Amino acid sequence: MNINLKIWRQSSDSENGNVRTYRLENIDPNISFLEMLDILNIKLVKEKKDPVAFDHDCREGICGSCGFMINGQPHGPQKATTVCQLHMRAFKNEDDILLEPFRAESFPVIKDLSVDRKAFDKIISSGGYVSTNTGEAPEANSITIEKEFADEAFLSSACIGCGACVAACKNSSAMLFTSAKVAHLSLLPQGQKEAKQRVTNMVATMDEAGFGSCTNTGACSAECPKEIGQINIARLNQEYISSTLAGFLKKKNDRN
Amino acid sequence: MTDYNLFSKAPDGDLYTKWEDYKKSLKKLSPEEANNYKVIVIGTGLAGASASATLAEQGFNVHAFSFHESPRRAHSIAAQGGINAAKNYKGDGDSVMRLFYDTIKGGDFRSREDNVYRLAEISKNIIDQCVAQGVPFAREYGGLLDNRSFGGVQVSRTFYARGQTGQQLLLGAYSALSRQLEKKKVIFYPRHDMLDVVLVDGKAKGIVTRNLIDGEIKTHSADVVILATGGYSNVYYLSTNAMASNVTANWRAHRKGALFANPSFTQIHPTCIPVKNDFQSKLTLMSESLRNDGRVWVPKKKNDQRKPVDIPEEERDYYLERIYPAFGNLVPRDVASRRAKEVCDEGRGIGPTGFAVYLDFQKAIEEKGEDFIREKYGNLFDMYQNITDENPYQTPMKIYPAVHYTMGGLWVDYNLMTTIEGLFSIGESNFSDHGANRLGASALMQGLADGYFVIPHTAMDFLAKEAPLMKDITDKKEFKEAEEKTKNEIAKLMKVDGKLAVDEVHRELGKIVWDKIGMARNESGLKEALSQIPKIKESFWNDISIPGSEKDVNQELEKALRIKDFIELAELMAYDALDRNESCGAHFREEYQTDENEAERNDEQYKYVAAWDYSESENPKLFKEELRYDNVKLKTRSYK
Numbered sequence: 001m002n003i004n005l006k007i008w009r010q011s012s013d014s015e016n017g018n019v020r021t022y023r024l025e026n027i028d029p030n031i032s033f034l035e036m037l038d039i040l041n042i043k044l045v046k047e048k049k050d051p052v053a054f055d056h057d058c059r060e061g062i063c064g065s066c067g068f069m070i071n072g073q074p075h076g077p078q079k080a081t082t083v084c085q086l087h088m089r090a091f092k093n094e095d096d097i098l099l100e101p102f103r104a105e106s107f108p109v110i111k112d113l114s115v116d117r118k119a120f121d122k123i124i125s126s127g128g129y130v131s132t133n134t135g136e137a138p139e140a141n142s143i144t145i146e147k148e149f150a151d152e153a154f155l156s157s158a159c160i161g162c163g164a165c166v167a168a169c170k171n172s173s174a175m176l177f178t179s180a181k182v183a184h185l186s187l188l189p190q191g192q193k194e195a196k197q198r199v200t201n202m203v204a205t206m207d208e209a210g211f212g213s214c215t216n217t218g219a220c221s222a223e224c225p226k227e228i229g230q231i232n233i234a235r236l237n238q239e240y241i242s243s244t245l246a247g248f249l250k251k252k253n254d255r256n
Numbered sequence: 257m258t259d260y261n262l263f264s265k266a267p268d269g270d271l272y273t274k275w276e277d278y279k280k281s282l283k284k285l286s287p288e289e290a291n292n293y294k295v296i297v298i299g300t301g302l303a304g305a306s307a308s309a310t311l312a313e314q315g316f317n318v319h320a321f322s323f324h325e326s327p328r329r330a331h332s333i334a335a336q337g338g339i340n341a342a343k344n345y346k347g348d349g350d351s352v353m354r355l356f357y358d359t360i361k362g363g364d365f366r367s368r369e370d371n372v373y374r375l376a377e378i379s380k381n382i383i384d385q386c387v388a389q390g391v392p393f394a395r396e397y398g399g400l401l402d403n404r405s406f407g408g409v410q411v412s413r414t415f416y417a418r419g420q421t422g423q424q425l426l427l428g429a430y431s432a433l434s435r436q437l438e439k440k441k442v443i444f445y446p447r448h449d450m451l452d453v454v455l456v457d458g459k460a461k462g463i464v465t466r467n468l469i470d471g472e473i474k475t476h477s478a479d480v481v482i483l484a485t486g487g488y489s490n491v492y493y494l495s496t497n498a499m500a501s502n503v504t505a506n507w508r509a510h511r512k513g514a515l516f517a518n519p520s521f522t523q524i525h526p527t528c529i530p531v532k533n534d535f536q537s538k539l540t541l542m543s544e545s546l547r548n549d550g551r552v553w554v555p556k557k558k559n560d561q562r563k564p565v566d567i568p569e570e571e572r573d574y575y576l577e578r579i580y581p582a583f584g585n586l587v588p589r590d591v592a593s594r595r596a597k598e599v600c601d602e603g604r605g606i607g608p609t610g611f612a613v614y615l616d617f618q619k620a621i622e623e624k625g626e627d628f629i630r631e632k633y634g635n636l637f638d639m640y641q642n643i644t645d646e647n648p649y650q651t652p653m654k655i656y657p658a659v660h661y662t663m664g665g666l667w668v669d670y671n672l673m674t675t676i677e678g679l680f681s682i683g684e685s686n687f688s689d690h691g692a693n694r695l696g697a698s699a700l701m702q703g704l705a706d707g708y709f710v711i712p713h714t715a716m717d718f719l720a721k722e723a724p725l726m727k728d729i730t731d732k733k734e735f736k737e738a739e740e741k742t743k744n745e746i747a748k749l750m751k752v753d754g755k756l757a758v759d760e761v762h763r764e765l766g767k768i769v770w771d772k773i774g775m776a777r778n779e780s781g782l783k784e785a786l787s788q789i790p791k792i793k794e795s796f797w798n799d800i801s802i803p804g805s806e807k808d809v810n811q812e813l814e815k816a817l818r819i820k821d822f823i824e825l826a827e828l829m830a831y832d833a834l835d836r837n838e839s840c841g842a843h844f845r846e847e848y849q850t851d852e853n854e855a856e857r858n859d860e861q862y863k864y865v866a867a868w869d870y871s872e873s874e875n876p877k878l879f880k881e882e883l884r885y886d887n888v889k890l891k892t893r894s895y896k
Contacts, residue, residue, distance in 0.1 A: 011808070028533060030645070035535045038759070045757040045812060050804045053811055055325070057498040058334045059538045061639065062423055065329050085642050110469060111809040118446070121326050125438045129431035130390045134310040134708045135381070137388035141345065144399030154392040154417055157424060161328055190390045 001027050001093040005040065007052055008100040013108040019098070029089040033076065034059060034066065036088055054113040061085040061225065064160030067167070068113040069100040074164035074223045082162065082225040102167035106174070106210045117163050119209040120177060126205035127198035128181040130190045149187050156184040158226050165220035165228070171212030176220035178206050179236035180228045186239050196243040203240060260515060262867055262881035266370035266670040271887050275374045278670075282713050283720035290315030292724040295715065296463055296478040297321070298450045298505050301330030302422075302429055302700060303683025304484030306707030309432035312441035314712060316719075319476065320433070321445045321465060323500060323814075328430045331486060331498040332703060335422025336543035336636065337406065338414035339386075339700040341379035346403055350411040352376045357888060359698060362408045362588050363663070363691020364841035364857065365890050366518070366865070368883060370670055371688050375698075378705040383415055385708055389428040393417050406696035407544050408588035408895070414697045419543050419636045425700055429707070449814065450505040451745075453481060453512050453679060454738045460509075460679035461725070462735060464742045468814060471807040473743050475735040479725055480678050480715055483509060484707065487662035487684040489522065491822045491829070492774070493766020495659035496528060496541040500814070506666055506685055507821035514674035515867035515879060517667035517687035519825065520833035523694055523842050524775050525660030526552075526592035529643055529653075530612040539658040540643055542615070542636055544696040547585045549620035549629065550653070552576050552592070554613050558603035564614055564652050575599055583895040590693045590842040590855075591895060593657035597775050598853065600656075607654045616652035657775060661699060663690040663842065664832075667867040667881070671714035672706060675867075678722075680715060682706035687865065692841025746806050749816050754799035758815040761800060762822070765792045769826050777833045778846040785830040793823050828868055831876055838862045850892075859890050 002025045010017025024043075027036055034056055041051035056066040061082040068083065070076035076086045091097060099113060107115040145153075157180070165176035182199050185191030191198070214233060221230040267278045285293075293316050297308045300322045308320045324330060342355040355376040360367060383401070387393065393415050394402040403412040417424040436442040445465070452464035454475060462477035488503035489495035510516045527542045553574045555567055575595060577584045585592075596613050599605065606612050621629055626649055630637070637648050644654070666674045666681040668688055673680050683703040690698065729735070772785035796819065802812045839848040839855035840862070848856045865881040 028535065030532060031535045032537070032643075035537050038537055039535060042757040042759060045801055045803055046755060048801060048803050051812060053809050057324070057329060057500050058331060059499060060334050060540055062420065063329045063331070063333050063498060065324070080638075081642065085639070087642070087645075089645065114809070117325060121328075121434065121437070121444075124431065125434035129435045130388065131435060132385075132388040132432075133313045134306075134385060134432070134712065137381070137384040140343070140383045140387040141400050143387060145395055146399055147395045147397050150392050150395040153390075154394075154424070157392050157427060158420060160423075161326070184392065185390050188390050188392065190388060 001029050001088065001091070003027060003091060003094070004096045006096060006098045007112070009052070009112055010109050012111060017109070027088055029087070031088055032059070032084060033086040033088060034084050052113065053111040056084055059084040062160060064162040067102060067162040067164055069102065069167060071098050074102065074167040075225050080225055080227050102163050104166045104172035106172065107163060107166065115163070117161070119211070120161050120163065120174070122209055123174065123178055123202055123205050124181060127194070127201040128185070130185065131194060143189060145188060153184050153187040156180045156187065156228065156232055159228050160226055162225065164223050164225060166211065168219040168223035169212065170217065170219070171215060173214045173220070174206050174209070174211035175214035175233050175236065176224065176228055178202050179232040182239055183232040183235040186235060195239060196246060199236060199239040199243050258513065258869070260675055260867070260869070260879045262667065262865070262879055264368055264370065264670050264881065266368070271369060271373050274370060275377060279713050282717035285315070285716055285720050287315030290716070291317065292726060293317065293719050294319065294478040294725070296476060296481045297484060298463070298482070299330065299484035299486060299685070300324070300327035300433065301332035301484060301486055301683065302426055302703030303685070303707040304330070305426065305429035305433045306704050307482060307484060307682060307711045308442050309429060309436050310708050310712040311715065312436035312439070314716060318436070318442040319445065319478065320442055321448045321450055323447060323449050323468060325446045327433055327444065328427060330426060331501050332426045332700070333423045334498065335700055336419040336541065337545040338404065338416035338421045338697040339382065339425065340406070340413050340697040341383045341415060341701065342376055342413060343380055343383060345401060346412045348411045350413050354411065355379060355413065358409045359689070359695060360691070360888055361893055362695035363693050364855065364893055365691065365859070365863070365885065366840050366883065367689055367691030369885060369887055374710070375689050375702060375705050378709045379701050381709055382701060382704045386425060386428050389431060391417065391424050391428040404545060405548055405586060407547060407586045407592070408583070408695045416545070419545070419633060422700060425704065429704070449817065451508060451742045451817065452738045453509045453676070454735050455512055455676065456729070456732060456734050459677045462730065464738050466742070469809060471805070471810065473739055475730040475739050477725065477729040477735065479719055479722060480680065482680040482682060482711060482715065483666065483685050484682045485685045487665070488822070488825060489659045489662055491765070491826055492659040492769050493763050494531065494536060494539050494770070496525060496539050499538060502818040502821070503825050504818050504821045506681070507825060509666060509674065509676065509679060511870050512676060514676045514679060515667040515869055516664070516828060517865050517867040518664040518832065519829045519868065520773060520836065520843055521663035521692050521841065522659060523589060523661040523663060524593040524657045526589055526596055526657050527615060527655045528658035528660070529640065530607060530609065530656040540639065541658070541660060542640060542653060542655060544589065546615060546633060546636065549624070549632070550585065550615040550617050551619060552585055552613055552615055554599045554604040554606060564616070573599070573604070580895045587895045588693055588695060593775055594844055596657055612654040612656045614652040615655045617648065618652070621649065661694055663687065663692065663694055667865065671718070672711055673714070673718065678718065680711060682711050692843050746813070749813065750802055750806050752797065752800050752802070754801050756795070756799040756801060758800050758802070758812055758819055761792060761796050762815070762819045765789070765819070765823055765826060768792070769829065773826070773829050773833055776844045776846050779834065782830050782834040786827065789823060789827045789830065796820065796823060828876055832866055832868065835866060835878060836862055857892070
């Protein structure tokens with residue numbers, strides 16, 4: 001198959017970028033999307049031109065490194081699929097394919113399709129953990145957890161932190177990402193003790209990092225390559241309200 | 257040239273209490289004292305993240321480096337199947353002793369008793385630690401932890417989180433690390449490649465890094481350096497490793513005096529999606545756990561072009577079940593891989609290339625139902641379908657072996673210290689625990705054992721005997737020299753200006769390593785490899801092209817710096833495989849096999865760890881660490 005790529009080229013966050021066109025011919029529809037970009041890059045290197053920078057590593061859809069917009073959709077047209085798992089058979093001969101970086105104020109462009117998602121690490125380090133030092137843990141089976149809850153917690157914890165949710169959101173909100181971690185830990189007994197503090201801190205960090213507000217459009221969940229559910233956002237809101245309400249009630253009681 | 261008298265430094269005493277006794281004898285530092293020391297950790301996968309978090313909890317100031325943008329991207333994340341622990345929750349007779357024995361036997365008696373016993377012992381603490389962190393392991397309806405079986409063992413001791421166990425464990429270690437980032441006990445340097453280790457008075461006191469965003473070359477000093485940099489499977493070009501996994505940090509340490517042990521012990525995983533075309537950039541693993549319910553077969557007839565459904569039962573050869581009735585489809589990886597190669601070499605392979613065998617779930621789906629299979633392996637089946645465009649619920653998977661893990665690595669003693677004082681190596685990056693073959697679900701175990709439970713004790717002991725630097729010493733001449741050398745090397749690479757992309761050279765190298773130092777090796781092939789690899793080196797230094805600037809994001813330069821080291825490593829692998837005139841585990845020398853085509857060990861002459869030095873001008877020199885077996889009897893492995 002032949003394709004016409006229109007790729008956003010930008011040398012750094014401080015420079016202006018623009019879209020450049022590249023044509024590739026005789027592409028095997030069974031190769032992956034990133035293998036197609038490998039072919040383009042080898043061609044560019046041989047022409048002594050700067051290859052297209054993009055993040056990728058495991059190419060198994062689990063490390064969360066890859067991700068950019070393909071024709072306006074994070075990770076492209078295929079549901080529940082990261083770019084690295086997308087194959088050229090998802091496109092048609094002579095298609096125009098537009099590639100752009102994830103666009104969000106909190107994700108500055110590093111180069112071309114590569115963006116800086118450091119803000120996600122900040123959100124996690126402000127509370128996305130259980131405070132247990134190594135060696136302090138009790139015997140594992142002394143904590144029993146209903147299978148239903150363990151399975152739900154797993155589904156939330158399956159988030160790969162790729163940033164597609166932010167890119168899909170018209171407000172560039174990181175609510176799906178943040179709520180997935182809050183939900184994972186609040187569904188488990190281990191996460192209960194710090195639940196209130198966790199949600200307050202993580203939401204505050206998320207806001208500080210410049211992510212927008214959530215208006216519950218559900219675009220994040222629809223575009224999520226791991227199908228992290230919107231229910232996580234509801235869980236976060238529940239945790240947040242009970243946390244702030246508890247603080248409010250405590251203040252009121254203290255006054256009385 | 258330095259001479260090395262290799263000794264594991266494992267203390268004397270009873271195997272069963274050795275580690276506990278030893279720990280008590282190690283020197284300790286209070287958090288206030290530890291606060292005077294700076295620790296550099298390279299790599300933030302399971303081993304690096306768990307070590308960084310734990311050392312920070314102890315009070316050390318940790319500086320953690322990764323070429324990734326975030327610790328969570330490390331390749332540990334892709335481990336699918338599970339993690340072993342001798343909990344005996346299933347009451348099927350498991351014990352620390354049994355896990356120890358299975359691991360020693362699985363490694364074909366080429367690993368250290370003391371290390372492996374410690375690993376088996378610690379396995380139980382790992383599960384406790386991970387559960388306390390909130391790792392959502394699979395559970396039974398009663399709320400207790402579930403287990404499954406893995407290759408090479410007859411008990412259920414593998415803890416798992418669907419097919420994403422590595423992800424969940426890494427996110428656990430990452431969360432512990434993140435907690436220390438918040439407390440400022442860990443400083444994380446994202447997108448940094450380590451390009452050299454700096455020695456002062458023979459001790460590792462720092463590193464040279466390249467910032468992958470702006471190309472800045474910088475030196476960092478510390479009281480100790482810990483390498484948690486993973487394996488080198490990508491020397492084969494195609495492997496199941498992530499694209500950027502590399503040997504560079506280890507190789508640079510090797511060049512500075514850290515011996516490299518058993519480089520030719522590389523694991524070929526039996527169940528991967530077969531290579532489909534020349535553009536293939538990497539291979540995808542299908543977890544070994546699938547062999548619990550999947551049956552491996554090929555047609556009995558050669559060149560049988562029929563669809564699998566059209567081949568009746570009696571014309572199928574379930575060769576693993578036939579040859580190994582006791583273990584069946586759950587034989588260890590090296591055995592399953594070699595047998596797959598054998599049937600394909602006979603002309604009975606399937607698919608367009610003839611280099612594939614079937615992994616069939618039909619029987620399991622009939623007996624247990626499709627929902628059961630989906631619950632257990634859903635994400636793997638989806639991944640398979642996405643890549644191959646075939647539905648494994650309806651037609652058997654096509655699989656073929658691929659390089660997956662490297663047992664070899666930097667030589668370390670019982671304290672996990674390399675032959676450079678103050679330089680430690682943990683996780684897949686060292687050679688220590690898996691001998692000549694690693695059993696499934698043991699890599700995650702070792703990474704976390706080293707990081708959470710070994711290095712915090714042994715590194716603390718080392719540091720307690722060292723006066724802390726208490727200051728930056730990067731103005732010393734050793735640092736300036738190392739920095740200069742790195743800059744010169746990069747300048748030299750940028751000047752090559754040939755016609756080949758780095759990937760093209762890498763692919764050529766990979767073909768040689770796969771053909772000659774892959775699943776089966778022989779003397780003439782290894783000698784050919786030794787004559788071909790220098791040509792690849794020549795082509796690399798004359799023909800590659802790296803557009804752009806070194807002072808900018810330059811992914812071609814990053815690759816070139818890695819391939820350069822892979823080429824040198826490939827040569828060492830050939831020397832190592834050539835030296836070992838026996839077959840053991842994953843190292844199968846065709847000249848040394850039994851009448852039943854099984855590996856034929858030679859314990860008389862080769863019961864040693866082969867540790868190699870580096871020389872710019874001469875062939876590498878071999879140093880041997882003789883292995884002692886006081887608690888297990890050396891036997892020929894049998895899975896029949």
